[in-house]
Amino acid sequence: MAGATARDCSASRLRVRLRGTVQGVGFRPFVHSIAARYGLSGFVRNDSEGVLLEVEGVSCAEFLEALRRETPPLASVDGIDVECIGARGDTGFSILESAGPGDPAGRTRTRIAADAATCAACLDDLFDPASRFHLYPFVTCTHCGPRFTIASSLPFDRMRTSMARFHMCRDCARDYRDSGSRRFHAETVACPACGPRLDHDPAAIVTAIRAGKIVAVKGIGGYHLLCDARSEAAVAELRRRKARDAKPFAVMAANAASVARFAEASDAEAELLKHRSRPIVVMKSRGSLAPSVAPRLNRIGIMLPYAPLHHLLFHAAAGFPSGGATLEAANDFVVVSTSANPGGEPLVFDDSDAKRRLSGVADLIVGHNRAIVARADDSVMAVVDGAPAFLRRARGAAPEPIDLGAEGPSVVAFGAHLKSTVTVTRGREAFISQHIGDLDNAESLRFFEEAYRHLLSILAVTPEFAACDLHPDFFSTRFAEETGLPLLRVQHHAAHVAAIAAEHGVKDKVLGVALDGYGMGDDRGAWGGEMLLVGGARWRRLGHLAPLALAGGDRAAREPWRMGVAALAALGRLDAAPRLFPHAPLAGQLVETLRRGASIRTTSMGRLFDAAAALAGVCLEQRYEGQAAMELEALVRAPRCFPGGFRLSAGVLDFTPILSFIATERPGQRVAAEIFHGALIEGCATWIEAAARANGETRIALGGGCMMNRILSEGLAQALRARGLSPLVARTVPCNDGGVSLGQAAMARAAFAAEATEKESASCV
Numbered sequence: 126m127a128g129a130t131a132r133d134c135s136a137s138r139l140r141v142r143l144r145g146t147v148q149g150v151g152f153r154p155f156v157h158s159i160a161a162r163y164g165l166s167g168f169v170r171n172d173s174e175g176v177l178l179e180v181e182g183v184s185c186a187e188f189l190e191a192l193r194r195e196t197p198p199l200a201s202v203d204g205i206d207v208e209c210i211g212a213r214g215d216t217g218f219s220i221l222e223s224a225g226p227g228d229p230a231g232r233t234r235t236r237i238a239a240d241a242a243t244c245a246a247c248l249d250d251l252f253d254p255a256s257r258f259h260l261y262p263f264v265t266c267t268h269c270g271p272r273f274t275i276a277s278s279l280p281f282d283r284m285r286t287s288m289a290r291f292h293m294c295r296d297c298a299r300d301y302r303d304s305g306s307r308r309f310h311a312e313t314v315a316c317p318a319c320g321p322r323l324d325h326d327p328a329a330i331v332t333a334i335r336a337g338k339i340v341a342v343k344g345i346g347g348y349h350l351l352c353d354a355r356s357e358a359a360v361a362e363l364r365r366r367k368a369r370d371a372k373p374f375a376v377m378a379a380n381a382a383s384v385a386r387f388a389e390a391s392d393a394e395a396e397l398l399k400h401r402s403r404p405i406v407v408m409k410s411r412g413s414l415a416p417s418v419a420p421r422l423n424r425i426g427i428m429l430p431y432a433p434l435h436h437l438l439f440h441a442a443a444g445f446p447s448g449g450a451t452l453e454a455a456n457d458f459v460v461v462s463t464s465a466n467p468g469g470e471p472l473v474f475d476d477s478d479a480k481r482r483l484s485g486v487a488d489l490i491v492g493h494n495r496a497i498v499a500r501a502d503d504s505v506m507a508v509v510d511g512a513p514a515f516l517r518r519a520r521g522a523a524p525e526p527i528d529l530g531a532e533g534p535s536v537v538a539f540g541a542h543l544k545s546t547v548t549v550t551r552g553r554e555a556f557i558s559q560h561i562g563d564l565d566n567a568e569s570l571r572f573f574e575e576a577y578r579h580l581l582s583i584l585a586v587t588p589e590f591a592a593c594d595l596h597p598d599f600f601s602t603r604f605a606e607e608t609g610l611p612l613l614r615v616q617h618h619a620a621h622v623a624a625i626a627a628e629h630g631v632k633d634k635v636l637g638v639a640l641d642g643y644g645m646g647d648d649r650g651a652w653g654g655e656m657l658l659v660g661g662a663r664w665r666r667l668g669h670l671a672p673l674a675l676a677g678g679d680r681a682a683r684e685p686w687r688m689g690v691a692a693l694a695a696l697g698r699l700d701a702a703p704r705l706f707p708h709a710p711l712a713g714q715l716v717e718t719l720r721r722g723a724s725i726r727t728t729s730m731g732r733l734f735d736a737a738a739a740l741a742g743v744c745l746e747q748r749y750e751g752q753a754a755m756e757l758e759a760l761v762r763a764p765r766c767f768p769g770g771f772r773l774s775a776g777v778l779d780f781t782p783i784l785s786f787i788a789t790e791r792p793g794q795r796v797a798a799e800i801f802h803g804a805l806i807e808g809c810a811t812w813i814e815a816a817a818r819a820n821g822e823t824r825i826a827l828g829g830g831c832m833m834n835r836i837l838s839e840g841l842a843q844a845l846r847a848r849g850l851s852p853l854v855a856r857t858v859p860c861n862d863g864g865v866s867l868g869q870a871a872m873a874r875a876a877f878a879a880e881a882t883e884k885e886s887a888s889c890v
């Protein structure tokens with residue numbers, strides 16, 4: 126009797142089932158409080174489908190209205206089913222123990238909330254000398270604190286989290302049982318008398334950082350390395366020890382007033398900074414922190430404190446003011462906060478591992494005795510084309526699902542090779558793992574498997590089908606093959622487009638571009654600037670960028686000067702290579718190779734950026750993926766129109782005219798960057814418009830890693846709207862390879878839907 130109202134019901138007892146994010150978020154105490162408000166008896170409990178409750182009394186209808194109207198802060202209700210049942214005549218209202226984990230038929234539909242930043246009420250406790258949580262680094266309640274990162278399985282009960290080993294003291298047990306308390310049935314409740322402990326004093330951490338030291342601190346999703354963001358010596362030393370030359374670091378500052386001193390936050394960015402998921406928000410830098418924080422870039426990633434310990438650090442740095450004075454006042458203490466991951470490995474989260482792997486990196490290692498069950502990096506977001514978009518999706522966002530709009534078979538999709546994620550679908554929802562990283566070292570492969578198993582465990586689901594990339598040599602592909610499940614191999618850029626279609630709820634076909642680094646085409650070619658029509662599990666290539674030689678294979682991606690030489694080859698100007706790249710000792714050799722035409726070719730937009738950056742003299746070698754493109758973007762104040770900067774013929778978009786101008790006229794770095802971006806926007810918009818008209822499409826998915834370039838993505842979105850088209854921008858899932866697993870999953874569900882239906886009807890016979 127889904128959707129029945131209590132007034133339809135002659136009986137005075139209701140059974141109500143709620144699905145969604147309803148566990149570990151204070152739902153049962155919330156139900157208890159409204160039942161008390163209306164004087165109802167009955168019970169509420171968690172089970173494998175969510176929350177089940179029964180209420181009895183004269184005001185059931187009012188109760189139901191309140192239940193539909195109000196929700197606790199971290200809850201999100203997807204469905205309410207109401208059933209009228211016979212009165213039992215029980216007295217009082219009770220919160221019952223959870224029913225056990227999911228039944229084998231896979232009915233488990235409940236979920237675990239994402240980790241949430243310390244709430245305002247807990248901050249009051251933290252800085253209230255009269256509170257037993259005063260200055261306690263692990264204060265939480267039902268509205269805040271870790272969830273995903275401490276849970277091993279469902280339902281979300283203390284015994285299935287890393288809080289299990291801490292036995293509540295009398296005070297905590299009283300709060301836990303007190304229906305008037307914010308900690309009523311708060312599974313994470315703990316205090317200095319009974320809970321986890323930090324093994325160093327916050328003041329000692331601040332002193333070390335102020336003295337220029339590097340401190341590893343165990344946080345919510347793993348260890349972070351902290352150092353003084355205003356000290357060039359400290360930041361440069363962190364780069365040296367972490368063997369990270371140039372890739373930008375994120376910083377943490379106390380509050381909005383502190384951020385304003387070194388960055389320019391728009392209203393939307395300031396709002397995003399304060400979101401309870403507390404992502405790193407990329408915004409315009411004032412350039413007043415140490416230059417090594419984000420070398421040669423004009424944007425900076427910033428986050429605000431999200432764990433009580435962070436607040437305690439800023440409190441100590443401010444000289445221990447009384448009450449919550451730390452929370453709003455500008456604070457000069459700004460720290461680099463970067464995942465503790467030596468040499469590009471995933472972040473460290475295990476305590477013994479931390480001692481072993483971080484001893485050469487950190488001067489001080491600060492741990493605590495609450496284990497991290499699932500590691501998760503900080504999420505990274507930006508305001509793109511007027512609204513928030515994920516660039517990396519992890520802590521605070523995983524495992525919030527994407528609604529696929531319809532039921533379907535459970536599939537697991539293993540993503541690509543870089544910025545890896547795993548997606549598992551259950552019912553009508555897709556759950557994307559936290560960001561795992563590039564699958565190029567043993568530790569990352571371990572994390573990949575760990576994230577996959579954890580996802581299956583917290584979803585209590587057994588996938589029937591799998592999906593992976595077309596590339597046969599990716600670790601993720603081989604892992605998918607080893608599952609033994611029926612497998613769909615999905616072209617990389619089709620997956621990019623399908624991911625955007627999935628998050629925007631597009632059911633039929635969609636036209637999309639994937640402007641990207643690398644993905645294998647169905648001709649085994651090196652694709653990366655693709656125009657595709659994607660619908661269900663089918664896709665068609667309508668166009669691509671004019672190919673350039675991938676000069677030196679994989680090395681081309683690390684050494685943009687090689688793409689500069691490849692561009693000269695395309696211009697018939699190889700003779701200019703020695704003059705343009707005098708410091709590249711192998712340039713002569715490469716010229717010979719290209720003269721013979723002996724090189725594979727690529728349609729990659731990422732490599733086109735490299736070529737432009739090299740010809741403009743902006744970046745000849747890159748230390749991290751996307752560096753040349755990011756440095757080129759950083760030079761742009763506004764993209765400049767450059768008539769005739771591209772050619773379009775039979776779906777092939779060719780930017781050799783603009784490259785030719787940059788190589789020949791040498792207009793200076795800034796002008797080169799601005800006209801290159803201008804030509805890209807105009808060229809891509811023209812290209813897309815032609816395909817849209819030819820195919821009768823108006824919605825255009827804008828995917829691929831190059832869409833992280835805001836000048837390009839915002840300029841292109843605007844240009845498409847001016848042409849009467851509707852751009853779809855990746856928001857909930859990154860536009861880069863972090864979103865590929867979602868696209869693979871959506872296409873695999875379409876591919877296997879018929880098979881799944883057959884299986885189901887066969888088992889019914």
Ligand SMILES: [Zn+2]
Pocket residue numbers: 243244245246247264265266267268269270
């Ligand atoms: Zn709280």
Ligand SMILES: [Zn+2]
Pocket residue numbers: 293294295296297298315316317318319320
């Ligand atoms: Zn306690």
